[in-house]
Amino acid sequence: MNHKYTIGVDYGTQSGRAVLVEVKTGKEVAAAVKVYRHGVMDEYLPDGVTKLEPDWALQHPQDYLEVLRETIPEVLKKSGVKAEDVIGLGIDFTACTMLPTYKDGTPLCFDENLKSNPHAYVKLWKHHAAQEEANKLNKIAEERGERFLKNYGGKISSEWMMPKILQIVNEAPDIYDLADRFMEATDWVVFELTGEEKRNSCTAGYKAIWHKQEGYPSRDFFKSLHPKLENVVEEKLSTDIYSIGSKAGEITSKAAELTGLKIGTAVAVGNVDAHVSVPALGMTEAGKMLMIMGTSTCHVMLGTDEKVVPGMCGVVEDGIIPGLLGYEAGQSCVGDHFEWFVENCVPASLTEEAEERGLDIHGLLTEKAEKLQAGESGLIALDWWNGNRSVLVDVDLTGMILGCTLLTKPEEIYRALIEATAYGTRKIIDTFEENGVPIHELYAAGGIAEKNKLMMQIYADVTNREIRISASAQTPALGSAMFGAVVAGKEKGGYDSIVEAAKHMGKVKEEYYKPNKKNVEIYEKLYAEYNILHDYFGRGTNDVMKRLKKIKAAVK
Numbered sequence: 001m002n003h004k005y006t007i008g009v010d011y012g013t014q015s016g017r018a019v020l021v022e023v024k025t026g027k028e029v030a031a032a033v034k035v036y037r038h039g040v041m042d043e044y045l046p047d048g049v050t051k052l053e054p055d056w057a058l059q060h061p062q063d064y065l066e067v068l069r070e071t072i073p074e075v076l077k078k079s080g081v082k083a084e085d086v087i088g089l090g091i092d093f094t095a096c097t098m099l100p101t102y103k104d105g106t107p108l109c110f111d112e113n114l115k116s117n118p119h120a121y122v123k124l125w126k127h128h129a130a131q132e133e134a135n136k137l138n139k140i141a142e143e144r145g146e147r148f149l150k151n152y153g154g155k156i157s158s159e160w161m162m163p164k165i166l167q168i169v170n171e172a173p174d175i176y177d178l179a180d181r182f183m184e185a186t187d188w189v190v191f192e193l194t195g196e197e198k199r200n201s202c203t204a205g206y207k208a209i210w211h212k213q214e215g216y217p218s219r220d221f222f223k224s225l226h227p228k229l230e231n232v233v234e235e236k237l238s239t240d241i242y243s244i245g246s247k248a249g250e251i252t253s254k255a256a257e258l259t260g261l262k263i264g265t266a267v268a269v270g271n272v273d274a275h276v277s278v279p280a281l282g283m284t285e286a287g288k289m290l291m292i293m294g295t296s297t298c299h300v301m302l303g304t305d306e307k308v309v310p311g312m313c314g315v316v317e318d319g320i321i322p323g324l325l326g327y328e329a330g331q332s333c334v335g336d337h338f339e340w341f342v343e344n345c346v347p348a349s350l351t352e353e354a355e356e357r358g359l360d361i362h363g364l365l366t367e368k369a370e371k372l373q374a375g376e377s378g379l380i381a382l383d384w385w386n387g388n389r390s391v392l393v394d395v396d397l398t399g400m401i402l403g404c405t406l407l408t409k410p411e412e413i414y415r416a417l418i419e420a421t422a423y424g425t426r427k428i429i430d431t432f433e434e435n436g437v438p439i440h441e442l443y444a445a446g447g448i449a450e451k452n453k454l455m456m457q458i459y460a461d462v463t464n465r466e467i468r469i470s471a472s473a474q475t476p477a478l479g480s481a482m483f484g485a486v487v488a489g490k491e492k493g494g495y496d497s498i499v500e501a502a503k504h505m506g507k508v509k510e511e512y513y514k515p516n517k518k519n520v521e522i523y524e525k526l527y528a529e530y531n532i533l534h535d536y537f538g539r540g541t542n543d544v545m546k547r548l549k550k551i552k553a554a555v556k
């Protein structure tokens with residue numbers, strides 16, 4: 001048999017990328033990236049006049065189709081691989097990234113009449129304007145003693161599907177009525193490719209309150225949120241959920257024209273960027289945690305029992321690897337944290353130095369921060385510049401730096417921000433362990449795990465654990481390509497299962513990070529301080545962050 005290949009397409013926050021992978025070895029033969037034309041719309045709609053409220057984050061589904069149209073032909077061209085030798089395709093996305101569509105899948109925002117209605121667009125995972133709705137949902141669920149809450153660590157995040165739908169009902173009932181479907185973008189792209197609406201167990205489970213045994217919450221529960229929502233599941237979602245690793249369908253003639261792939265190429269059900277990455281590092285067993293570190297960090301791990309962990313994003317059967325429980329937690333601001341600093345707080349002298357030396361500003365700050373000792377700056381920060389996703393589940397929390405003096409340097413703040421995200425991760429690990437989910441080994445993937453060695457060393461020191469790094473620079477796309485190989489099937493040159501595919505295609509780098517004993521001791525002390533601040537500001541002892549937000553809203 002000729003060499004066979006699969007393609008994985010990973011849709012991130014700013015861009016989408018395709019990777020063409022050799023099935024037998026997992027070797028990444030070619031990659032192509034397309035930055036979204038409309039980017040993240042958080043101030044205006046594409047018409048340039050419709051202003052968005054604070055905390056909004058939208059995307060344009062046209063950008064997702066452009067990713068397919070440009071990157072798939074590009075990887076075929078770059079690699080010289082013939083389309084007939086590509087046996088499968090997998091897709092992964094940020095989530096919950098959702099959109100309203102008509103029955104045939106056309107997004108409402110493609111409709112000329114709705115182009116200036118923000119609710120017709122894609123609500124990106126980091127759209128945080130549905131917090132009131134999330135609060136209402138959580139309050140009602142708690143009062144009713146809804147069992148599902150325990151599977152989401154006690155709270156549903158405003159980033160997830162139901163608060164976003166509730167926001168649409170509240171603010172744009174006409175859009176709610178017009179929408180035949182509310183879809184995760186990952187399922188929507190698969191629908192576009194195959195003509196099949198096959199929703200996946202990962203986004204249904206983690207983001208849309210679906211449980212393999214218990215299904216969705218009751219009609220009565222949805223009705224208590226809003227009368228219009230009584231039949232939302234039957235009318236606008238679906239009870240037909242397909243396990244991760246299932247085949248969604250095959251490339252249609254329309255999709256073949258768009259992508260250059262052959263009609264009939266197998267397509268896997270959609271997946272999520274974080275979860276799909278697990279097998280790409282060869283991880284298919286319980287007790288290991290993967291951190292996907294980019295704009296945000298997602299923490300995903302496998303388990304054999306369904307445990308209740310406060311503040312986790314969710315536990316879902318078949319959510320990551322079929323047959324196992326998958327757990328997720330996360331930090332909604334990691335790379336964004338540093339981006340904010342670089343864009344807003346760096347003096348001209350540093351920008352000039354970076355330019356002169358041909359470094360990017362992150363690289364320069366990291367180089368300077370590396371020369372500092374742990375604890376030397378006297379600074380400590382809370383990593384809540386974009387709220388807290390785990391374990392407090394509260395987007396109204398904000399960031400904080402303590403310990404600044406007239407001598408504080410930019411690189412000291414940069415390092416304190418890195419440390420703050422490491423403490424946030426340690427808090428997540430400790431909470432899982434305290435609640436019966438042991439984490440023996442840490443793995444990392446994503447842009448930051450690849451780019452910032454200092455940061456990975458700080459994480460090893462703060463967590464006092466070794467950290468192994470994905471050998472792929474495009475881990476989610478590799479994971480998606482692996483699922484493409486599974487749905488293509490063994491007879492076509494693929495694999496029987498994702499466990500099999502992980503053995504041959506998954507990989508970590510040889511070098512790994514080991515905790516430095518001296519730093520571990522210093523960070524243990526600093527983490528104890530972080531914990532005090534975390535509970536003081538985050539658990540309601542002092543609601544100053546919320547009071548400030550209220551004053552801000554009143555003034556605006």
Ligand SMILES: Nc1ncnc2c1ncn2[C@@H]1O[C@H](COP(=O)(O)OP(=O)(O)O)[C@@H](O)[C@H]1O
Nearest residue numbers: 012013014294295335336339362446447451452
């Ligand atoms: N050297 C670096 N160190 C730390 N953070 C970085 C560095 N370079 C870029 N970043 C941050 O990483 C984030 C992008 O991560 P990446 O994994 O590439 O994208 P995405 O999360 O969209 O998949 C941005 O928020 C950026 O600020």
Ligand SMILES: O=C(CO)[C@@H](O)[C@@H](O)COP(=O)(O)O
Nearest residue numbers: 013094095125274294295296
């Ligand atoms: O929330 C999830 C997954 O559950 C992510 O898709 C979301 O944090 C976005 O991830 P990125 O930081 O863009 O990689």
